[in-house]
Amino acid sequence: MQNIRLTIQYTGTRYLGWQRPEKDSYEKTVSYKIISVIQKITGEDIQLHAGAKTETGVHALSQTVNFLTASTLSPELFRTKLNQYLPQDIAVLDAASAPERFRADLNALSRTYEYRVCTAPVYDIFTSEYTAHLSSAPDIDSMQKAAAALIGKHDFSGFSGARKKKGTEKEILDIHFSLSDNEPDVLLITLTADDFLYQMPLKLISVFLEMGRKKRTLNSLETIFSGKEKPAISCSSKGLTLKSIQY
16 A cells, blocks of 8 residues: 655635535535545545634645545656646645655644735735735734733643534643734734644634733633633634644
């Protein structure tokens, strides 16, 4: 058996995320499109493992996946054929042989997401598919104070839309706020953690932006962690991109 490792990128605009239960619009996911093409190429029922499970409308600049196959096709030929048959909003950047025990989901050390917010009075229509828009710039100092309190290991169940009671402790390694070098009116929010719970990136960013716009105080973090409050997703998913996965 070959273990094929793919590095892919995609625009998440028309997809319901990376993966959904088969009974719940499974055909409208990124993983379904890729699995369908691999099955067409190999004639096999394959299982695709992903380093991160992006959500509805979220993009990926560099997603890592792997699958086992009995096919003798080379990784390079897999890349060629996948790019030939996949829709134009999904691209395979690289394909390589991986060790037999490699799993894109289990072996990942950390994941990095980036959120783009345009604060200019006029929205740039040529980047609007990948950028959220606020009518006024949020206060970065207020957001940085909240970010400092979140660095390290915490139980982030309060920042998740899932009901799971185990495995909710995650470690945030870095949170960074900066202005884009080429677009002075675009705020970049970068989150790096060992892993993220369901809806965790967008819920965190929503809280940051609400604090930056004086709609929340730092004290609200305590009420969220205690379970007394569930933050809503108040920012658009189109501004979020899976930037990289570290192994």
